[in-house]
Amino acid sequence: MKRMVYIIPVLIVAVIGLLSSIFIVDERQRALVLQFGQIRQVIEEPGLNFKIPIVQQVVYYDDRILSLDTAAIEVTPSDDRRLVVDAFARYRINDVEQFRRAVGVGGMRLAEERLEGILNPQIRAVLGSEGVTSNTILSADRAQLMARITTQARARALSLGLEVLDVRLKQTNLPTQNLDATFSRMRAEREREATDERARGEEAALRVRAQADRTVVELVSEANREAEIIRGEADAERNRIFAEAFGQDPEFFEFYRSMTAYERALRQQNSTMVISPDGEFFEYLGGSRGTLLPPAQE
Structure with a gap:
C-alpha cells in the first residue's frame, strides 16, 4: 500500500x-x-x-503562401506625372531558421514590416526608372515591371528567410491635388467640345432654316406668279365672254349688269339706303324700260 x-x-x-x-x-x-x-x-x-x-x-x-498589402506610396515616373500606387505581395517562409534569426521574437509582425521596407523602395526604383512613363505603368507592359520588382525584392528578402513569389499593383491613382486638376481639365475639355458641338449644330440649323425659308419664298413666289397668270387668263376669258355677250345682246347685258348690282347693293347688311326711285340705278325696277315694278299711281 x-x-x-x-x-x-x-x-x-x-x-x-x-x-x-x-x-x-x-x-x-x-x-x-x-x-x-x-x-x-x-x-x-x-x-x-x-x-x-x-x-x-x-x-x-x-508554411502556406501568405499575403501582404503594402501602404499606398507615391512614385514619379520619367514623365514627371506623379502616381499613387497600392501594391500587394505573395510570399512564404522559405527558411524558418534564417527567419527566426532575422526577426527573433518579433514574429510575423516584424517580418511584414521589414518586407514592406524592401518592397516599397523596389517599387519606387522600378516605376521611377528611365523609360518608364505613367502610360507604361497603366498599360499591359506593367506585367514586366511587376516581374522586375518581384525579382529584385526576392533577392533582398532571402536575408529574412522569406521567398517573394509575386508582387502586383492593386490600384494606380493620381494624387488628390493632381486628380482635382485633372478632373478640372477634363471638365473644361468636355465643356469646350460641347460648346463646339452646339455651335456646329446651330450653324447647321441656320443653314437648314435659311434653305427652308428660301424654298418657301421660291415656292410662294412661283405659286403667286402662276396664280396671277391664271387669274389674268381667267379675267381675259371672262372679259371676252362678256364682250361677246354684250355684242350679241347689249340690252340683256345691261340688264344682267343691273341685276348683279342690285344683288350686291341690296344685301341684309345694308339696312338703309336713301336714293331716288327715278335714278338710273333703278332703271330696270320701275323705269320706262323696266317691267319689274308696277307703274306709279297718280
Whole structure:
C-alpha cells in the first residue's frame, strides 16, 4: 500500500512529462525546437515529434503562401506625372531558421514590416526608372515591371528567410491635388467640345432654316406668279365672254349688269339706303324700260 502511494505520483509525473514532450506539426506548418532561446532542431515535415519537457519549447510558423498589402506610396515616373500606387505581395517562409534569426521574437509582425521596407523602395526604383512613363505603368507592359520588382525584392528578402513569389499593383491613382486638376481639365475639355458641338449644330440649323425659308419664298413666289397668270387668263376669258355677250345682246347685258348690282347693293347688311326711285340705278325696277315694278299711281 505504501508503495502505491509513491508509485502513483511517479506515474502521473511520467505521463505528464511524456505528454509534454510530444508535439505535432501538421502539413500547414513548420516548427523550431528552441532550448534556452537557441535553435536545436528544425521540423519541416508534418508528423509526431518529441522534445525535452520544460527545457525545450516549440515555435510554429505558417508554411502556406501568405499575403501582404503594402501602404499606398507615391512614385514619379520619367514623365514627371506623379502616381499613387497600392501594391500587394505573395510570399512564404522559405527558411524558418534564417527567419527566426532575422526577426527573433518579433514574429510575423516584424517580418511584414521589414518586407514592406524592401518592397516599397523596389517599387519606387522600378516605376521611377528611365523609360518608364505613367502610360507604361497603366498599360499591359506593367506585367514586366511587376516581374522586375518581384525579382529584385526576392533577392533582398532571402536575408529574412522569406521567398517573394509575386508582387502586383492593386490600384494606380493620381494624387488628390493632381486628380482635382485633372478632373478640372477634363471638365473644361468636355465643356469646350460641347460648346463646339452646339455651335456646329446651330450653324447647321441656320443653314437648314435659311434653305427652308428660301424654298418657301421660291415656292410662294412661283405659286403667286402662276396664280396671277391664271387669274389674268381667267379675267381675259371672262372679259371676252362678256364682250361677246354684250355684242350679241347689249340690252340683256345691261340688264344682267343691273341685276348683279342690285344683288350686291341690296344685301341684309345694308339696312338703309336713301336714293331716288327715278335714278338710273333703278332703271330696270320701275323705269320706262323696266317691267319689274308696277307703274306709279297718280
